[in-house]
Every structure is written in structure tokens, then in C-alpha cells.
Amino acid sequence: MTTSHSAPLGHLINGQRVVGGSRSQPVFNPATGQAETTVMLADKTTVEAAITAAQAAFTSWRNTPPLKRARVMSSLKVLLEQHADELCEMITREHGKVLSDAMGELQRGIENVEYASYATELLKGEHSKNVGPAIDSWSEFQPLGVAAGITPFNFPAMVPLWMWPMAVACGNTFVLKPSERDPTSALRIAELALEAGLPPGVLNVVNGDKEAVDTLLQDPRIKAVSFVGSTPIAEYIYSEGCKHGKRVQALGGAKNHAVVMPDADVPNAVNALMGAAFGSCGERCMAIPLVVAVGDETADAVLAGLKTELAKIRLGSGFDAQSDMGPLVTRAHFDKVKGYVDQGVKEGALLLVDGRGAKVAGHEAGYFLGPCLFDHVKPGMTIYLEEIFGPVLGVVRVKTLQEAMDMINDHEYGNGTCIFTRDGEAARYFTDNIQVGMVGVNVPLPVPVAYHSFGGWKRSLFGDLHAYGPDAVRFYTKRKTITQRWPAAGVREGTVFAFPSSR
Numbered sequence: 001m002t003t004s005h006s007a008p009l010g011h012l013i014n015g016q017r018v019v020g021g022s023r024s025q026p027v028f029n030p031a032t033g034q035a036e037t038t039v040m041l042a043d044k045t046t047v048e049a050a051i052t053a054a055q056a057a058f059t060s061w062r063n064t065p066p067l068k069r070a071r072v073m074s075s076l077k078v079l080l081e082q083h084a085d086e087l088c089e090m091i092t093r094e095h096g097k098v099l100s101d102a103m104g105e106l107q108r109g110i111e112n113v114e115y116a117s118y119a120t121e122l123l124k125g126e127h128s129k130n131v132g133p134a135i136d137s138w139s140e141f142q143p144l145g146v147a148a149g150i151t152p153f154n155f156p157a158m159v160p161l162w163m164w165p166m167a168v169a170c171g172n173t174f175v176l177k178p179s180e181r182d183p184t185s186a187l188r189i190a191e192l193a194l195e196a197g198l199p200p201g202v203l204n205v206v207n208g209d210k211e212a213v214d215t216l217l218q219d220p221r222i223k224a225v226s227f228v229g230s231t232p233i234a235e236y237i238y239s240e241g242c243k244h245g246k247r248v249q250a251l252g253g254a255k256n257h258a259v260v261m262p263d264a265d266v267p268n269a270v271n272a273l274m275g276a277a278f279g280s281c282g283e284r285c286m287a288i289p290l291v292v293a294v295g296d297e298t299a300d301a302v303l304a305g306l307k308t309e310l311a312k313i314r315l316g317s318g319f320d321a322q323s324d325m326g327p328l329v330t331r332a333h334f335d336k337v338k339g340y341v342d343q344g345v346k347e348g349a350l351l352l353v354d355g356r357g358a359k360v361a362g363h364e365a366g367y368f369l370g371p372c373l374f375d376h377v378k379p380g381m382t383i384y385l386e387e388i389f390g391p392v393l394g395v396v397r398v399k400t401l402q403e404a405m406d407m408i409n410d411h412e413y414g415n416g417t418c419i420f421t422r423d424g425e426a427a428r429y430f431t432d433n434i435q436v437g438m439v440g441v442n443v444p445l446p447v448p449v450a451y452h453s454f455g456g457w458k459r460s461l462f463g464d465l466h467a468y469g470p471d472a473v474r475f476y477t478k479r480k481t482i483t484q485r486w487p488a489a490g491v492r493e494g495t496v497f498a499f500p501s502s503r
């Protein structure tokens with residue numbers, strides 16, 4: 001392993017930037033199609049070095065008073081705010097999303113750091129006096145040891161911040177493996193954490209691919225794994241991690257439906273759907289790729305509104321303040337999304353707006369796909385069933401709310417959904433009975449705030465506890481319950497064979 005402060009992008013182990021491994025891959029600017037950085041792909045030895053550093057830092061960090069750990073998070077929040085422009089530029093350069101969207105992502109990440117700074121309050125535990133004669137009992141929440149996080153490309157700053165700030169605030173140490181497609185911002189944030197006072201080794205970052213991930217999954221020193229990414233990999237992480245005795249939460253893919261009721265405020269619903277379907281080029285796990293319109297009149301009104309708005313959408317570099325939508329993340333992803341549009345046409349959905357020929361002047365080699373809009377999408381079609389993760393919105397026509405809900409409940413994914421309506425009874429029935437983890441009422445992207453927790457149902461989440469918020473405190477700690485008595489000196493007590501109870 002050699003130390004480096006310049007390209008290629010390496011890892012952060014024990015507080016030092018290192019270049020580990022012999023394999024590397026280019027990181028592209030999706031707006032230009034040019035490789036602007038190279039990222040090292042950590043080998044087993046490099047990942048093991050990161051785990052060793054995290055293990056060595058654990059005892060001292062675990063015993064650091066929670067208030068001191070929390071203060072590091074408060075300092076980090078300030079540093080993240082001060083470095084917001086720099087971080088958002090990194091995100092836009094490698095992901096492609098427009099700068100204002102990068103800023104939204106970073107702000108949501110910062111809110112998780114802020115929540116982690118309340119660790120003293122969150123780790124207080126539970127206490128009961130006199131659970132028996134002169135017996136007191138309390139539960140405390142102890143850190144697990146070394147935890148790992150494996151994150152996707154689509155929120156390169158925010159999703160890592162869902163994980164490690166709370167993990168370390170709870171007294172764990174951490175190894176983060178960000179997406180190799182846009183790794184720069186996570187590494188830079190880890191450096192800011194050092195500047196904020198996080199001791200070396202408490203947070204380590206390894207860049208890499210399957211070799212790095214498999215090392216984390218198999219090493220017995222890793223006690224817990226948080227994963228966010230696609231469902232096939234989430235399922236693999238969950239089963240491999242559990243097989244190796246780890247606590248695992250693995251958040252997967254999605255196919256989120258928005259129901260539009262006949263009484264909905266259609267212009268407002270259309271505006272909301274535009275952002276939810278095409279913001280970040282549809283590369284959000286809470287994006288809305290499907291509208292379920294109740295009644296043909298509703299469908300026609302929504303489609304007319306969408307067509308009008310889509311004619312105004314501005315496609316361009318994320319650095320251009322005029323752009324609403326940037327490029328897709330890679331050439332391979334562009335080809336995949338375009339392939340779904342071709343497939344939708346082949347399977348008989350009606351393509352009303354076709355973004356396949358879109359061009360952005362001056363960015364001819366960028367991965368730009370214009371927005372696409374389908375009518376007459378039907379359950380069973382590939383574009384209905386599979387996650388596309390691009391700027392492709394399909395409208396499904398149904399006759400009743402119940403038909404819409406049955407369809408949503410039958411889908412393999414259950415991440416997010418929403419209903420547009422002015423009918424409280426319908427909204428209440430929907431929120432109560434829909435088999436989805438995060439539900440909006442006239443809110444298209446019901447992403448929980450940092451002090452709630454985030455997670456889908458069905459094949460959108462493998463594991464029990466959701467990400468960030470109160471669930472994260474439980475995920476990154478083990479409950480220990482202590483029952484204590486101090487018998488009076490010199491008093492002899494008889495043997496009791498009955499099971500101790502309050503009888």
C-alpha cells in the first residue's frame with residue numbers, strides 16, 4: 001500500500017489517504033462522457049487493514065463519553081455547511097444531478113448528522129427501581145463494535161450520512177464502502193469528520209467493488225452491515241451477512257406508484273409528479289415511475305398536464321443553473337434505461353413523449369436521455385414490473401381506488417407510494433391498507449425526515465429495522481439489561497427453587 005494525496009482516488013484508513021489494491025476503474029463525468037478521475041478498487045488486504053484500524057479504535061471510542069462523541073457530530077454539521085458548495089460540485093460532476101438537487105441531498109444528509117448529535121439523549125436507556133424487593137433494573141444500549149456500510153451511486157453523500165454518523169455516535173467504529181461510480185464526496189466528508197475531531201480509525205473509507213464487499217461480509221470482526229442499493233444485491237448482502245452471523249439491514253429497489261383520484265387537484269398533482277418522476281433523472285429509490293389514474297377522465301387530464309409541462313423541461317449539464325434534469329449516471333445505465341423504453345413500445349404501451357433522441361448542445365458525448373411518457377401501461381409489462389431508474393413515467397388506467405390498491409399491494413416492491421385526493425376517507429383507507437413502507441398523501445416523495453426512520457416493505461427491505469432515525473439507534477446498539485440488588489450485610493437468605501416472580 002502506498003500513500004498518495006493525488007489521483008487516483010484511494011481510501012481513507014486510520015486517518016490517512018492510501019492507495020490500496022492493484023485494480024482501478026475510471027470515474028466518468030456523465031455530462032461530458034469523459035473519465036475525470038480513477039478510483040482504486042480495494043483488494044482483500046486493503047479492506048482488512050481498514051477493519052483492523054476500526055477494531056483498534058473501538059475500545060477507546062466506545063469509552064469516550066457520548067457527549068464528546070456527539071460534539072464531533074455538531075462540529076461536522078458546521079463543516080458540512082461550510083463546504084456545501086465544494087461537496088455539491090463533486091456530486092454533480094460524478095453523478096450528473098443538477099446542483100440544486102445535490103444541495104437538497106446534502107442538506108438531508110446534514111440533518112442525519114444533526115440527529116446523531118443528539119446521541120446523549122438517544123442513548124439514555126431505561127431504568128426501573130424496585131422491580132423486586134430492593135432490586136433495581138436497567139437497560140442500556142451498548143455499541144456493537146465495527147460496523148460496515150455499503151452505499152449506492154444515486155445519493156453519494158446522503159446515504160453514507162444515513163449510516164455512519166449514528167453508528168459512531170453510538171460508540172461503534174465504521175468501514176464505509178461507497179459506490180465506485182461516484183466516490184469522491186463520501187471520501188471528502190470522511191476527511192471533514194477527521195477535521196471535526198473524529199479520531200483516526202473510527203471511520204474508514206474503502207473504495208471498491210465485489211471483492212471489497214465480500215471481504216466486509218465475511219470478516220468476523222464486522223458485527224453489522226447496512227446496505228442500500230438494488231434488490232438483487234440487497235438480497236445477496238442480507239443472506240451472506242446473516243450467514244456470517246452479522247446483523248444486517250439491506251434496503252433495495254423500488255417501483256413507486258402515485259394514485260390520482262378523480263377529485264384530486266390535477267394541476268398541483270401534475271407539478272408534484274413532474275419533480276417526483278423526473279427530478280434527479282428518475283434516479284431516486286423514492287421516484288415515481290408509475291401514475292395510477294382512477295377513471296379515464298382523470299388519466300386524460302393528468303396526461304394533458306404532463307405533456308404541457310414536459311415540453312418545458314430543460315435538459316442539460318447539472319452545472320447549468322437553467323437545467324431541470326441532468327444526464328444518467330453512466331453509458332451502461334443510459335443503454336439500460338433506453339432499452340426499457342424500447343421494450344415498453346414493443347410490449348404495446350403508448351409512448352406519448354419520446355426522449356430517446358434528446359441532444360444537449362456542447363455535451364454530445366453526455367448520457368442525456370430526455371423525459372419519456374407512456375400511456376396504457378399494464379401490469380405484466382416489463383416497464384410496469386421492473387425498476388427502470390430513469391426519466392420514464394408510465395400511466396396505468398384503473399376504474400376504482402380498490403383496483404389501484406390491489407395492484408400496488410401485488411407488486412414485489414413496497415418502498416414508497418402516494419395518493420392525490422381531497423377525500424379524507426379515501427386517504428385514510430389508503431394509508432391504512434396499502435402494503436408499502438412510506439406513504440404520502442398529496443406528498444409525492446414521502447421521504448421521512450431524519451428523526452423518523454426510512455424503509456420499505458416487501459422486497460424493498462431485507463431485515464427488521466429501518467435506516468436512520470430511532471431505528472438506527474437500535475440497529476447500531478445491543479440492548480443489555482442489568483438487574484441488581486445489594487443485600488443488607490450479614491442477613492442470611494434462604495434458597496428459593498421457584499422461578500423468581502412478583503407473586
Ligand code: NAD
Nearest residue numbers: 151152153178179209210213229230233251252253254285
Ligand atoms: P447497486 O446494487 O448496483 O450497488 C450498490 C452497492 O453495492 C455499491 O456500493 C456496489 O459497489 C455494491 N455492489 C454492486 N454489485 C455488487 C455485487 N455483485 N456484490 C457485492 N456488492 C456489489 O445499486 P446502485 O446502482 O448503485 O444504486 C441504485 C439502486 O439502489 C436502485 O435499485 C435504487 O432503488 C436503490 N436504492 C435504494 C434505496 C432505498 O433506500 N431503498 C435508496 C437509494 C437507492
